[in-house]
């Protein structure tokens with residue numbers, strides 16, 4: 001059986017054909033975030049035959065992910081597998097000849113630019129504006145398209161940003177009018193069908209771009225609600241800002257500036273804060289393990305992280321020094337707790 005017969009039905013679809021399939025098999029896609037949207041997009045693109053997938057996500061699998069994050073199982077949640085590690089195994093089981101590159105780390109400017117330089121397209125599967133601005137700046141600097149996707153509750157939005165379309169706005173141009181997803185995701189929850197549809201629309205745009213069907217791509221932002229049966233397309237061309245710092249006449253790409261911006265943050269909907277080693281001291285896994293043994297704290301070490309319990313909260317320390325404290329929702333409180341434990 002030759003390799004192409006696997007894709008026979010897809011090649012029968014005339015806009016793709018044999019030539020489109022060949023292009024897909026040579027293409028490289030970066031998926032930023034491997035939660036609900038990232039899992040769904042990765043599976044669709046791997047099954048479609050995309051040659052190389054770069055997956056970036058800093059998180060690990062938890063039981064509360066399983067209702068919507070399709071690549072993961074109870075076994076992944078039990079051992080708190082990093083999402084990209086669990087995803088790698090599942091994607092290789094689906095298709096053994098796919099190249100999957102994984103990045104179990106916080107996506108910063110350097111990683112984002114590196115991925116934009118190596119890929120033909122970027123899929124947004126993040127849950128926050130800051131990372132989308134970073135994707136936007138890296139994509140426009142490198143001239144690589146990215147497909148915006150956002151979902152909350154039963155609603156979703158999708159739009160393909162194409163840097164060489166000089167009439168169309170970029171994500172930064174739209175910021176003044178976008179609803180704050182960060183403000184709503186803690187309260188609104190999310191249902192899996194909204195995720196699946198968002199990812200499906202994103203991957204449809206991805207397949208069009210990668211197979212050279214650019215004329216079929218959306219020029220209006222799609223907004224839908226699967227619960228209340230509403231759908232609309234929003235014309236956004238008039239929102240192009242000629243002075244935009246990303247897509248204007250004199251771009252400065254502010255999100256890519258190398259000054260170690262502190263990426264510490266309250267994690268949306270997680271009852272947790274994330275502390276980055278950037279400004280402060282970097283704690284190694286060895287150091288944390290020794291301290292936990294000395295203080296007789298309940299703890300567990302895996303190849304990827306160290307989990308410990310301190311003052312009634314669950315701490316997760318990762319190899320790069322990134323720390324998540326579950327049970328604390330205030331940055332200052334998080335920093336004080338850090339200094340109480342590590343000095």
Ligand SMILES: [Zn+2]
Pocket residue numbers: 169170171172173174241244245246247248
């Ligand atoms: Zn812009």
